[in-house]
Amino acid sequence: MLERVSTWPEEAQEELVRSIASIEGKHLGSYRLSDAERNAVQRGLAEMREGKLASDGAVEAVFNRYRT
Structure with a gap:
């Protein structure tokens, strides 16, 4: 096909x-x-450095609360 392009x-x-x-740009x-x-x-990096991220346990608790 590329040969036919010309x-x-x-x-x-x-x-x-x-x-x-x-x-090409996309990939x-x-x-x-x-x-x-x-x-x-x-902001996210600053919050991470300040220790403002939720613990694994807190994240798991939120997921468990909304699971059916």
């Missing part, structure tokens, strides 16, 4: 390049955090 109209070839670039590229995501990560 026979496609230029517009179709450009569309293929855009599609391949999108697929192999680096994800860039938005400012909101970056702030959320920083």
